[in-house]
Structure formats: C-alpha cells, structure tokens
Amino acid sequence: MKHQIKEAKGKLGVLMPGLGAVATTFIAGVASIRKGLSKPIGSVTQMGSIRLGKRTENRNPKIKDFVSLASLDDLVFGGWDVYEDNVYTAAVKAEVLDRFMLEAIRPELEAIVPMKAAFDKNFVKNLDGTHIKEGNRYEQAQAVMEDIKNFKEKNGCDRVVMVWCGSTEIYHEPAEVHMSLAAFEKGLKDNDPRIAPSMIYAYAAIKLGVPYANGAPNLTCDIPALTELAKQTKTPIGGKDFKTGQTLMKTILAPGLHARALGMEGWFSTNILGNRDGWVLDDPDNFKTKEVSKLGVLEDILHPDENPELYGDLYHKIRINYYPPRKDNKESWDNIDILGWMGYKMQIKVNFLCRDSILAAPIVLDLALFIDFAKRAGMSGIQEWLSFYFKSPQTAPGLRPEHDIFKQLIKLENTLRYLMGEDLITHLGLDYYEGILEAQ
Numbered sequence: 559m560k561h562q563i564k565e566a567k568g569k570l571g572v573l574m575p576g577l578g579a580v581a582t583t584f585i586a587g588v589a590s591i592r593k594g595l596s597k598p599i600g601s602v603t604q605m606g607s608i609r610l611g612k613r614t615e616n617r618n619p620k621i622k623d624f625v626s627l628a629s630l631d632d633l634v635f636g637g638w639d640v641y642e643d644n645v646y647t648a649a650v651k652a653e654v655l656d657r658f659m660l661e662a663i664r665p666e667l668e669a670i671v672p673m674k675a676a677f678d679k680n681f682v683k684n685l686d687g688t689h690i691k692e693g694n695r696y697e698q699a700q701a702v703m704e705d706i707k708n709f710k711e712k713n714g715c716d717r718v719v720m721v722w723c724g725s726t727e728i729y730h731e732p733a734e735v736h737m738s739l740a741a742f743e744k745g746l747k748d749n750d751p752r753i754a755p756s757m758i759y760a761y762a763a764i765k766l767g768v769p770y771a772n773g774a775p776n777l778t779c780d781i782p783a784l785t786e787l788a789k790q791t792k793t794p795i796g797g798k799d800f801k802t803g804q805t806l807m808k809t810i811l812a813p814g815l816h817a818r819a820l821g822m823e824g825w826f827s828t829n830i831l832g833n834r835d836g837w838v839l840d841d842p843d844n845f846k847t848k849e850v851s852k853l854g855v856l857e858d859i860l861h862p863d864e865n866p867e868l869y870g871d872l873y874h875k876i877r878i879n880y881y882p883p884r885k886d887n888k889e890s891w892d893n894i895d896i897l898g899w900m901g902y903k904m905q906i907k908v909n910f911l912c913r914d915s916i917l918a919a920p921i922v923l924d925l926a927l928f929i930d931f932a933k934r935a936g937m938s939g940i941q942e943w944l945s946f947y948f949k950s951p952q953t954a955p956g957l958r959p960e961h962d963i964f965k966q967l968i969k970l971e972n973t974l975r976y977l978m979g980e981d982l983i984t985h986l987g988l989d990y991y992e993g994i995l996e997a998q
C-alpha cells in the first residue's frame with residue numbers, strides 16, 4: 559500500500575548553521591549544477607537508481623524519479639556563522655573549488671550572507687569570530703526561531719530543513735539538563751553552560767517542526783530532551799557526523815572482510831588535513847568528539863564479543879593531524895592487519911587522497927532532500943534509514959547502530975519501496991530456482 563506523501567511543491571529552504579567548507583561547497587555545487595556546469599556526482603538522490611520488483615521486470619528508475627523530492631531548482635539556501643563572510647568569500651577562503659568555477663556563480667553565492675550565530679567559545683576554542691547573537695541561551699533560541707520564520711517568509715519557502723554544517727564541538731556527555739524537555743527548557747532559561755550551541759539550533763528547528771540533520775559528531779539532537787521534542791512536534795531528526803573519507807572506506811572494507819570470516823588484529827588510521835575543520839580538531843577536546851564518533855564503527859561491524867577468535871584482540875587507533883599545506887585535500891593512510899586460514903597474517907594498506915568537502919557536499923544535499931521527504935511522508939523522530947550517511951548513526955536508546963554501508967543502503971532503499979507501496983526486496987530469489995527444480 560502506498561503511503562500518503564505530500565508532493566514536493568514550492569521552494570525548500572535549506573538552512574545550515576556553519577557556512578564553512580562543506581556548506582559552501584554544497585551550495586556552490588547546486589548553483590553550478592543548475593547552470594549545467596557540473597554534475598551531482600556522489601549524490602544518491604540525483605544519480606543513484608533503485609531496483610523495483612523482480613530482476614526480470616527491469617525496473618530501475620533513478621531515485622529522484624521514483625520518490626517525490628524537491629528539485630534542485632527549488633532549493634533556497636541560508637545559514638549562520640560566527641564569521642561575516644558571504645558564501646562566495648567563504649568558499650574562496652575554503653579553497654575547495656576552482657576560482658573560475660566560483661566566478662561563474664559568484665552573484666548567487668555573494669547574495670547568501672550568514673545570520674549571526676548562536677555561539678559559545680567554550681565549545682570551539684579555536685574559533686574567534688565575532689558575528690554572534692546577544693543574550694542568554696533562551697534568547698538565542700528565540701532569535702534562531704525568528705531567523706527561521708523570517709527566512710521562510712522572505713524567500714517564499716513552502717518548507718524548510720536544517721542541516722548542521724558547523725564545527726565539531728568539544729566532547730561532553732549527556733547530563734541531567736539533557737534528559738527531558740522540561741529540564742532542557744529550564745536550562746535554556748538558566749543559561750546552563752552544558753547546553754551546546756548546536757543544541758540551541760536543533761531545539762529551535764525541532765520546536766518549529768523543521769526537520770534537523772546533524773553533520774558533526776556533537777551530541778546535538780542525540781539527547782532525550784530533543785527526541786522528546788521531535789516526537790511532540792512530529793519532526794524527523796537524524797545524525798551524527800557525515801560519513802566521508804576514511805570512515806566511508808572503513809565501512810566499505812570491514813563488512814567485506816567480516817563477510818569472508820577473515821580475522822583482524824589491528825586497524826591503524828591516520829590523517830592529515832589543513833582546513834578550518836582540521837584546525838578545530840587540533841584541540842584535544844574537539845578531537846575527542848570526532849574520535850568517539852569514528853571508533854564505534856569497527857566494533858559494530860565486526861562484533862568482537864560474538865566472534866572473539868577473529869576479532870577479540872582487535873586494536874583500533876585513529877589519529878587526525880592538522881597540516882595546513884593540504885588544506886581541504888585530506889590524505890589518509892590505513893594499515894589493516896588481518897588473519898587468514900590457519901592464522902596466517904596479511905596486511906592491507908589504503909592511501910586515500912580525498913577531498914573532504916567534495917565527499918561531504920552530496921551528503922548534505924541528500925540529507926536535506928530525504929529529511930524533507932520524511933516529513934512529507936508523515937515520519938518523525940530518529941530517521942534510522944538515513945544511517946547510510948552518518949559515521950555514528952543516531953538510534954533509539956538501547957539499539958546498536960548499523961554501520962555496514964551495504965546493510966544501510968538496503969534499509970534506505972527498502973524504506974523508500976515501503977513508503978511508495980512497492981515490494982520489499984529480500985534478495986531470496988528462490989522462485990527462479992523452484993522453476994528449475996520442477997523442470998528436472
């Protein structure tokens with residue numbers, strides 16, 4: 559049965575706290591694609607297809623032709639930053655995209671000017687921007703809500719979504735103030751220092767029923783107070799941390815090694831990067847948030863507890879080093895020590911010369927389109943089917959996140975099939991063989 563899904567009519571506002579490398583690469587990419595200057599490579603919504611029905615039916619539409627998603631022409635962008643640079647200037651400074659490409663879309667980018675940020679330097683010590691809202695946390699939340707409403711009205715948007723593209727905040731664990739909506743709202747009024755700026759944006763969005771996706775490893779909406787609010791306002795939410803670069807490779811490779819029941823003794827990952835994200839992560843408290851997000855991946859794919867002979871001694875180490883000459887062109891090295899038949903040792907080396915924001919930008923696009931789709935389909939709360947896009951997928955309490963990218967894709971595709979009234983695909987395919995057996 560097909561679900562009732564409202565059509566994607568009118569403009570969709572995509573609001574981003576943090577107009578840095580990822581956000582500006584995303585906006586510039588969409589602007590250049592609209593002009594026919596480039597292609598949305600890496601975006602599953604734009605370039606991916608989905609099989610429907612049996613293999614013999616040969617139905618493989620593009621995802622964007624199968625489900626009703628906002629078209630790229632209907633997207634309008636806005637955001638907040640602690641620096642005043644417009645999107646063109648911020649993109650030039652980020653040094654991700656070629657200057658000639660940026661010149662071709664300069665007017666559109668220059669027109670997008672950040673709103674003043676809800677900020678607390680204690681959460682990102684390496685930033686010194688001054689484009690910041692006045693007032694305590696409660697007043698900042700009210701101001702963000704006003705920003706959202708004004709943006710929507712000024713741009714004639716039918717709907718709005720928010721994707722956190724701001725810096726990684728320092729590591730902190732959920733405290734009392736995060737445990738219920740009542741405690742959180744009291745905390746806002748008391749200007750409780752345990753409420754992070756990212757939580758202020760998330761609260762403002764969810765309170766207004768604006769779907770929220772978290773691209774950084776910060777707790778943000780992964781706290782009981784905000785999942786409660788999401789339930790109350792029927793708002794879809796998701797996080798955490800865009801799955802790009804090294805973790806993308808990890809969640810592609812590890813399921814394959816695990817599938818072949820090969821053992822693993824160690825996985826050492828190191829990175830160099832020199833963008834502003836790298837500078838923020840140079841602070842140990844901010845790095846800790848990223849480290850926790852990246853570390854869970856292998857354990858959840860390999861399940862050492864269930865398979866101690868293969869993975870019981872696994873040593874997993876991750877390093878990120880700030881190295882300015884590389885800017886956004888991160889280079890990562892992985893050394894994987896694996897075990898084969900009779901315990902014989904082997905090694906795999908991966909050297910990925912990637913472009914961080916080039917991998918992240920299509921994720922921002924897909925998340926914005928899918929989380930808007932989720933809202934129109936009447937879905938709310940944690941959208942686990944979007945785990946495909948996250949390093950550290952947010953789940954319901956007590957549930958283990960699924961990190962295997964192939965299982966994540968099956969879940970994403972089956973969710974779309976389910977909502978559109980198509981058969982789920984189990985890959986059993988026994989009916990083809992039954993025919994053969996009967997014929998013998």
Ligand SMILES: NC(=O)c1ccc[n+]([C@@H]2O[C@H](COP(=O)([O-])OP(=O)(O)OC[C@H]3O[C@@H](n4cnc5c(N)ncnc54)[C@H](O)[C@@H]3O)[C@@H](O)[C@H]2O)c1
Nearest residue numbers: 576578579580639675724725726755774800802834835914
């Ligand atoms: N680039 C990737 O591949 C990738 C992958 C996964 C996650 N991420 C995460 O995405 C986020 C953005 O990455 P980036 O490379 O664009 O970083 P960036 O440093 O270029 O941009 C982040 C921007 O957020 C702004 N900011 C910080 N706190 C803010 C606040 N409270 N309100 C408004 N603006 C705020 C900063 O001033 C900065 O301009 C980071 O948290 C990063 O860890 C990036």
